[in-house]
Amino acid sequence: MADLILTPNIASGDDFYEELISAHDGLSKEDSDAYNARLLLILANHIGDREALSAAIKAAKRQS
Amino acid sequence: MLDDRYTLAYKLYPYARHADQDADAPVRHPVVVLGGGPIGIATAVDLAQQNIPVVVLDDHEGVGMGSRAICFAKRTLEISDRYGAAKPMVDKGVVWNIGKVFHKDGQVFDFNLLPEEGHEFPAFINLQQPYFESFLIERAYELQKQGAPIQIRGKNRVDAVTVHDDHATLEVMTPEGPYTLETDWLIGCDGASSPLRTMLGHEFTGQVFKDSFLIADIKMINTNFPTERWFWFEPSHGSGASTLLHKQPDDVWRVDFQIGWDIDRKEEMKEENIRRRLDAFLGDDVEYEMVWSSIYTFQCKHMDSFRHGRVIFAGDAAHQVSPFGARGANSGMQDADNLGWKLGMVINGQAPESLLDSYNSERLQGAAENILNSTRSTDFITPKSEMSHVLRNAVLELSGHYEFARPLVNSGRLSVPCVYDGSPLNSADALIDGPARTRPGAPCPDAPLADGFLLSKLGGQFTLLAINCEVPEALTESGVTTTVLSLKSADDKTGALAERYLGDAASAVYLIRPDQHVAARREHYDENLFRTALKRAIGKE
Numbered sequence: 202m203a204d205l206i207l208t209p210n211i212a213s214g215d216d217f218y219e220e221l222i223s224a225h226d227g228l229s230k231e232d233s234d235a236y237n238a239r240l241l242l243i244l245a246n247h248i249g250d251r252e253a254l255s256a257a258i259k260a261a262k263r264q265s
Numbered sequence: 266m267l268d269d270r271y272t273l274a275y276k277l278y279p280y281a282r283h284a285d286q287d288a289d290a291p292v293r294h295p296v297v298v299l300g301g302g303p304i305g306i307a308t309a310v311d312l313a314q315q316n317i318p319v320v321v322l323d324d325h326e327g328v329g330m331g332s333r334a335i336c337f338a339k340r341t342l343e344i345s346d347r348y349g350a351a352k353p354m355v356d357k358g359v360v361w362n363i364g365k366v367f368h369k370d371g372q373v374f375d376f377n378l379l380p381e382e383g384h385e386f387p388a389f390i391n392l393q394q395p396y397f398e399s400f401l402i403e404r405a406y407e408l409q410k411q412g413a414p415i416q417i418r419g420k421n422r423v424d425a426v427t428v429h430d431d432h433a434t435l436e437v438m439t440p441e442g443p444y445t446l447e448t449d450w451l452i453g454c455d456g457a458s459s460p461l462r463t464m465l466g467h468e469f470t471g472q473v474f475k476d477s478f479l480i481a482d483i484k485m486i487n488t489n490f491p492t493e494r495w496f497w498f499e500p501s502h503g504s505g506a507s508t509l510l511h512k513q514p515d516d517v518w519r520v521d522f523q524i525g526w527d528i529d530r531k532e533e534m535k536e537e538n539i540r541r542r543l544d545a546f547l548g549d550d551v552e553y554e555m556v557w558s559s560i561y562t563f564q565c566k567h568m569d570s571f572r573h574g575r576v577i578f579a580g581d582a583a584h585q586v587s588p589f590g591a592r593g594a595n596s597g598m599q600d601a602d603n604l605g606w607k608l609g610m611v612i613n614g615q616a617p618e619s620l621l622d623s624y625n626s627e628r629l630q631g632a633a634e635n636i637l638n639s640t641r642s643t644d645f646i647t648p649k650s651e652m653s654h655v656l657r658n659a660v661l662e663l664s665g666h667y668e669f670a671r672p673l674v675n676s677g678r679l680s681v682p683c684v685y686d687g688s689p690l691n692s693a694d695a696l697i698d699g700p701a702r703t704r705p706g707a708p709c710p711d712a713p714l715a716d717g718f719l720l721s722k723l724g725g726q727f728t729l730l731a732i733n734c735e736v737p738e739a740l741t742e743s744g745v746t747t748t749v750l751s752l753k754s755a756d757d758k759t760g761a762l763a764e765r766y767l768g769d770a771a772s773a774v775y776l777i778r779p780d781q782h783v784a785a786r787r788e789h790y791d792e793n794l795f796r797t798a799l800k801r802a803i804g805k806e
């Protein structure tokens with residue numbers, strides 16, 4: 202079981218962000234939302250760790 | 266008609282009639298640089314320092330008013346130092362390290378750039394472009410006084426060009442009428458809308474961004490704003506979709522408002538309207554004078570090839586980027602740095618013309634990198650789709666709470682020089698345990714030595730740098746002689762040299778190009794292998 206990582210952990214962030222944004226190219230808002238949902242579930246499965254997932258679900262709730 | 270297209274800040278090279286205008290037949294020069302902007306002057310200074318005769322033609326008589334570029338990166342200062350112009354830039358420039366990011370009402374986070382120690386020059390300075398250009402021009406005149414063959418001809422507008430196999434013919438307009446010039450080599454540094462590019466029918470392709478930005482350079486009265494960079498995403502004062510505040514010398518601040526695509530330029534440029542935005546942004550109690558303002562739109566474009574026979578393009582004429590990340594002038598200076606020594610060697614008969622093709626491939630690689638970075642910043646600052654906007658704002662929100670999101674916030678990335686990985690001039694890396702940052706193709710990072718800094722000792726010619734090992738006093742191959750710099754651990758009090766050039770290796774020998782990029786490296790000196798490396802680095806392999 203690992204703690205949820207909230208410090209920078211992606212080697213080339215700009216690359217990743219560009220790839221993420223371009224995955225949405227040409228999609229309608231509805232398709233984009235659905236895409237995000239699928240992506241989230243795939244990533245969650247990859248993480249697997251239940252405690253980390255719960256911590257992530259909580260962390261994302263915080264509003265600024 | 267030879268009207269100015271822009272107002273001058275400083276008239277530095279007034280028109281003067283030249284004997285070439287009265288010659289019976291067109292006079293032939295080795296190199297003509299078309300355009301006296303920062304990149305044209307830098308290129309000319311590079312050549313003049315090698316004693317190659319060079320004539321700069323510009324259709325104005327000095328430096329344009331208004332600061333386009335304000336951020337000049339370390340590499341630019343290092344190159345300018347090689348050109349003998351960096352000291353006044355640093356003295357005049359403003360150094361900053363603290364940046365703040367705001368979203369809507371509040372500050373999301375701040376950062377300190379914490380630049381690496383052990384470099385002669387800061388990570389970058391803020392300096393108005395007219396100062397930057399003036400210091401380069403002053404250096405050109407200083408060289409001229411010392412007898413270097415450099416001329417700048419003001420109010421000499423190039424109206425037509427005919428390109429031949431081994432030269433080009435230029436029709437030049439002056440206030441006293443036209444004349445014709447010939448040149449063996451023509452360097453096109455005539456800016457983003459390059460008339461030369463158009464005259465020769467070369468394409469300039471890429472992306473146009475549908476947004477306008479209003480720049481206001483203002484002088485603060487009785488106010489002490491800190492020397493920091495502030496960037497607002499979606500500021501609640503509503504005076505722009507994003508706003509940047511940045512300090513320049515002379516108590517001048519740059520305010521840059523993103524104001525959208527469908528705007529009435531004339532309306533927006535009225536002082537009262539600019540002041541309305543500024544007051545909403547700064548608050549009513551801040552007093553300021555307007556120094557300069559302008560509206561700009563931008564594109565990220567480049568030519569497919571920077572070399573067309575005897576015509577070579579550099580600077581904005583060859584590639585244009587968005588201002589985010591300050592890569593325009595900074596990358597153009599790397600063009601000059603890359604081109605100068607290669608053209609010099611070709612003209613002196615030391616290298617084949619094909620060496621210039623490596624200018625094309627290396628600087629195309631640099632341009633692609635710069636365009637990629639500036640496009641990413643632009644996409645973050647001005648999201649193109651609803652989802653891109655949602656994700657962008659999610660990054661901003663998260664960055665207020667969690668450190669992980671901060672590196673994803675992209676309001677412009679610092680301009681860093683290109684590593685020429687895969688360049689035909691490189692020899693395979695043979696320093697097994699050496700640091701990646703000094704691999705072949707990389708620009709040499711500076712390091713403090715017992716008596717000064719490393720880069721100031723690597724100026725302008727090929728150098729063999731030996732650390733903790735024996736090397737001969739010089740190496741001569743194909744008429745090119747390297748200088749030798751032999752250092753020991755005792756020269757490296759801070760350990761920075763070892764960290765940057767040895768890594769886990771006990772010793773190292775580097776072959777370094779005149780533009781301070783690494784051509785080859787290995788643990789020990791081997792005459793044959795370094796001969797081959799030098800041949801390759803001058804395009805003879």
Ligand SMILES: Cc1cc2nc3c(=O)[nH]c(=O)nc-3n(C[C@H](O)[C@H](O)[C@H](O)COP(=O)(O)OP(=O)(O)OC[C@H]3O[C@@H](n4cnc5c(N)ncnc54)[C@H](O)[C@@H]3O)c2cc1C
Binds near residue numbers: 305336480
């Ligand atoms: C708003 C803004 C902000 C920027 N900020 C930055 C920054 O922070 N950092 C950075 O590095 N860059 C920045 N840039 C980019 C920078 O200003 C340019 O990259 C730089 O000026 C390019 O220099 P250049 O010499 O290639 O071209 P230019 O400066 O455009 O010079 C071209 C010269 O050629 C002359 N010319 C044109 N046609 C002819 C002709 N037919 N005959 C004779 N002469 C001719 C022109 O008069 C001019 O003097 C910014 C640009 C803008 C617009």
